[in-house]
Amino acid sequence: MKIKFLSALALTVAAVQCAPQTDIIQENVDNAAVQLKSLIEASEAGDTVRIPSTYQNGEIVYVPTDDWVSGFFAGTLWYMYELTGDEYWADHARKHTEILDSIQNLKWHHDIGFMIYDSYGNGLRLKNIDGYQDVIVNSAKSLSTRFRPGAGVIQSWDSDKGWQSERGWKCPVIIDNMMNLELLMKATWFTGDSTYAKIAISHADQTLKNHYRPDYSTYHVVDYDPETGEVRGRYTAQGYSDESAWARGQAWSLYGFTVMYRYTGDAKYFERAEKVADYLFNHPNMPEDLVPYWDFDCPDIPDTYRDVSSAAIIASALYEMYGFTENALYKEKADKIIESLSSPEYRAAQGTNGGFILMHSVGSLPHGSSIDVPLNYADYYFLEALIRKGNIEKGFAPVKY
């Protein structure tokens, strides 16, 4: 593996800039502006600021601030600011970020990393707003309360609440949890306190060891004994079966280990991301347009749903991987995904889709929830991928710290 370390200078130079975009990027930004303005109007109607998550049966669905997807709309608006330099987006991004203020104290699930880093993290990076860094550090403290030292992992879900309580799990950890580690790495960066990074690294190492099959597909859930660290079982919650490869889990795995490589420079994390990429692109059920079915092992393929959110996450991760290796394959595959998602097959016509950009994602098929609908995180990672593509094509590092 040839790894190209990106210089701090390149990363600094990559601060907000609004240089000319390639056509597919500019065209997508123009389209997103129309869609998202209507979503802002709807979500800010009246005196409240509501959080749009999806559009179903002709209605926008809003979620409470403690829902795992609550940070993505704010993050999407921050990305529009980054893509355009237009303060309109920053103003609305800020409103949608600051309604999440109390989430810094959330301790009952692990998703605080997604929620706070997408919103406050992007706001801090782009606008350096007073107080945002404190929210990030407090959130990292909250997430750290879920660390189980005996097992060396962050517990994803409480095992005594909701449908999880019916599974007999003690310390369930889902692959998605890799996405919460950036919050911890960043908290160490800000404070100099290595506690947060040590937790993140321990969690990543246990995941590396226990979450994968020999073909480098990942299980969704690994249940640990929190005292001894023994693996009690491997399961799915959102996939087709315990032994199947749920598409979004594979996407989180690719993205999560790439981010851990970014923060640590530890080659074993990047090597895992490369194995996951090989798995994805050599899978016989990966469609030609590179928009995965919701589960790679669903027996109904090709007569089942695609999951656009997985495609968007994979594209964004691949651009970052390209930045580390200059392996042309990663950029070619990511560009192909962007091309597919920009087509009328997956991208909504203006004035439709409740204002969301992309159609055809799957939240959780086994739970009958959000099937073949837009999802706010599909839009978030799509815009993130466009930013990374633009940066690469302008000669900058694809990602910014």
Ligand code: GLY
């Ligand atoms: N983290 C939950 C999901 O990917 O659906």
